[in-house]
Amino acid sequence: MKKLLTACFLAIILVSCDGADQKKEPKYGILHVYHLRCGIYDIEFRTTYHEMGDSHEFQPVAIINGQNILMEQEVTASGVRYDGEFGDAPITLRNRGNEWKLKVNNERPSILCTSLE
Numbered sequence: 070m071k072k073l074l075t076a077c078f079l080a081i082i083l084v085s086c087d088g089a090d091q092k093k094e095p096k097y098g099i100l101h102v103y104h105l106r107c108g109i110y111d112i113e114f115r116t117t118y119h120e121m122g123d124s125h126e127f128q129p130v131a132i133i134n135g136q137n138i139l140m141e142q143e144v145t146a147s148g149v150r151y152d153g154e155f156g157d158a159p160i161t162l163r164n165r166g167n168e169w170k171l172k173v174n175n176e177r178p179s180i181l182c183t184s185l186e
Contacts (some may be wrong), residue, residue: 107171
């Protein structure tokens, strides 16, 4: 009987400790991909995520004419604005519903984008 109780006690301890020291594997992925033509610029815009445990990090990325650009996201009253640097020029990509506009080097007016999907 004593051996049976000891075996049960050890089994309970082992089961309760199983995975306690294991870390969750990080998860990566792409949430959205948009293919756009904005004047002379071909853009692939992606929203990627990185999940590690309980924290999530989202990163918008624009690939403009083959150049990867990390973008900063800001929610505005009329949609979403993404800011980044294309070479030495600041760029802004705006999204409102299905409409996309690109501004390069703060030039006006913004370039209206066409979805290639």
